[in-house]
Amino acid sequence: MSVRRRIAGRVQTVKLGPASKIVPKSHLCSAAIDAASPGDIIVVENHSQEDAAGWGGILSTAAAAKGLSGTIVDGPVRDVDESIDVDYPVFARTAICSTARGRIVEYAWNVPLIIGRVHVEPGDLVIADSSGVVFVPKYHEEEVVSKAEDIVAKEAAMSKAVNAGKLVSQVMGRDYEKMLLSND
Structure with a gap:
């Protein structure tokens, strides 16, 4: 939704839900930002409402100042221009202008999410x-990264061949399909 670039890092999680009668201890996502390390990525689950932003400009400013790599929100965000102004990447399902106030609150952070x-x-x-967005569980990380590096190297060689004049139909033939199937 904002600054678009590749990001990679460790997940810091935040779970949001309907405000109902829950009184939040602090503003949503602020505890996760405070606890995060430089390079981490805040991941927010907001399945409760489509009319309440799970992230906004001040949070982007704080996260950028802390050196976080970005934020991913499964739901809407707001203040996209502010995120762009501080060069902070935010990935979300949509952007809206409605705040979270009175609509959603933080239920927990540093917990499993869907x-x-x-x-x-x-x-x-x-x-x-x-x-x-791709999530890689810790227990599969080494295997997934190794396979991804192999694919990237093979595709770089293929691009080089195309740039050298080889027909794309020859470059992306049966071997390419086999490579992709063997790396599922």
Whole structure:
């Protein structure tokens, strides 16, 4: 929704929900920002309402000042221009102008989440760019990163071949499909 670039880092989680009668101890996401380390990425589960932002400009300013790599919100965000102004990447389902006040609150942070249909744990690896978001569980990290590096190297060689004049139909033939299938 804001500054678009590739980000990767460790997950710090925040779970939001309807305000109802819950009185928050602090503003949503602020405890996670305070506890995060430089390079971490705040991941927010906000399945409760489509008319309440789970992230905003002051949070982006604080996260950028802390050296965090970005924020991913499974739900709406606001103050997109402020995030752009502080060069802080925010990935979200949509942008709206409504605040969280009176609508949603933080239920917990540093807890497991469901983002889309994916189970996400604090400390997992997350990679995001303009094409989407990928969560890698800690216990699969070494294997997934190794396979991804192999694919990147092979695709770089393929791009080099295309740039050298080789026909794309020859470059992206059966071997390419086999490579992708073997790395699922």
